[in-house]
Amino acid sequence: xxxxxxxxxxxxxxxxxxxxxxxxxxxxxxxxxxxxxxxxxxxxxxxxxxxxxxxxxxxxxxxxxxxxxxxxxxxxxxxxxxxxxxxxxxxxxxxxxxxxxxxxxxxxxxxxxxxxxxxxxxxxxxxxxxxxxxxxxxxxxxxxxxxxxxxxxxxxxxxxxxxxxxxxxxxxxxxxxxxxxxxxxxxxxxxxxx
Ligand code: HEC
Numbered sequence: 001x002x003x004x005x006x007x008x009x010x011x012x013x014x015x016x017x018x019x020x021x022x023x024x025x026x027x028x029x030x031x032x033x034x035x036x037x038x039x040x041x042x043x044x045x046x047x048x049x050x051x052x053x054x055x056x057x058x059x060x061x062x063x064x065x066x067x068x069x070x071x072x073x074x075x076x077x078x079x080x081x082x083x084x085x086x087x088x089x090x091x092x093x094x095x096x097x098x099x100x101x102x103x104x105x106x107x108x109x110x111x112x113x114x115x116x117x118x119x120x121x122x123x124x125x126x127x128x129x130x131x132x133x134x135x136x137x138x139x140x141x142x143x144x145x146x147x148x149x150x151x152x153x154x155x156x157x158x159x160x161x162x163x164x165x166x167x168x169x170x171x172x173x174x175x176x177x178x179x180x181x182x183x184x185x186x187x188x189x190x191x192x193x194x
Contacts (some may be wrong), residue, residue: 041169045177048170057118057157061105068105077184078127079107079117087115091194100157109157116155116191124183136175140164155191 049055058076060083061068074080085108087094090101100111107118120127128136135147143160145151154160163171 041173041176042180043177044170045173045175048166048174049177052163052174054121057106057109058121060107063104074184076121076127076178076181077186078120078188079103080105081187081189083107085110085115085117087194094194110194111156113155114191114193116157117188118158120184120186120188121178122181122184122186123179124185126185126187127183128178129183131175133172133175136178137168137171140166140171 055070055075058078059070059072060074060077060080062071063069079085083103083105085103087101087110090110093099094101094110094112098112100109102109109116123129131147137147138144138149139147139154140160141164143154143158143164145154166174
C-alpha cells in the first residue's frame with residue numbers, strides 16, 4: 001500500500017513544482033527583450049530603427065573580427081560619395097545569372113535593376129534635411145524618390161514594400177528620430193544602369 005501513496009505524493013510534489021516554475025517564468029518574462037517605448041516618438045523611432053535594419057544599408061561599415069560592423073560615427077550617411085563600387089566586370093554575371101551583389105560596406109548594390117546607392121538619411125541638406133514629414137511618409141508608403149509626385153520609384157534593395165505596412169505613428173516616429181541624428185554632408189551618387 002505504501003508504494004502508490006508515495007507515488008501519488010511524489011507526483012503531486014512534481015506538479016506543484018512545475019506550476020511554480022511556470023508562474024515564475026510568466027512573471028519574470030524575457031529579461032533580454034526590452035519593452036517597446038510607446039510615448040516619446042523620438043524614443044519610439046530610435047527603437048524601430050534599431051530593429052528594422054536601416055544601418056545594414058544606410059551606414060558604412062568597418063571590417064571587424066566578425067565581418068562588417070556599422071561605423072556609428074558615419075551613421076546613416078548612405079553610400080560614401082568617394083567610395084568606388086566597380087560593377088562593369090559584373091554586368092555579364094548579373095545579366096545571365098540574375099544575381100545581385102553588394103559593395104563590401106553594403107551601402108551600394110547592383111542587380112537586374114541597375115546600380116543603387118543607399119541614400120543619406122541624416123538631417124543634412126545632402127540628406128533629408130529639407131524633407132517634410134509628409135515627404136517621408138510618401139517615400140516609404142509609395143516608394144517615390146524624395147517623397148514627391150512625379151519622381152522615379154525608389155529602387156531595390158530598399159525594402160519600402162515592407163516598411164509601407166507600418167502605422168502612420170511608427171513612420172512619423174522614425175522621421176522624428178532621424179531628425180535628431182548627426183547631420184553628415186555626403187551627396188550620394190545617382191543610380192545608374194549596369
Ligand atoms: C537592404 C538595404 C536597405 C535597408 C535595410 C534600408 N534601406 Fe533605405 N534605401 C536603400 C537604398 C539602396 C536606397 C536608394 C534607392 C534609390 O536610389 O532608389 C534607399 C532609399 C531610402 C530612402 C529614400 C531616399 C530618397 O532620396 O528618396 C529613405 C527615406 C530610406 N531609404 C529610409 C530607410 C529607413 C528609415 C530604413 C530603416 C527603417 C531603411 N531605409 C532601410 C537601402 C536600404
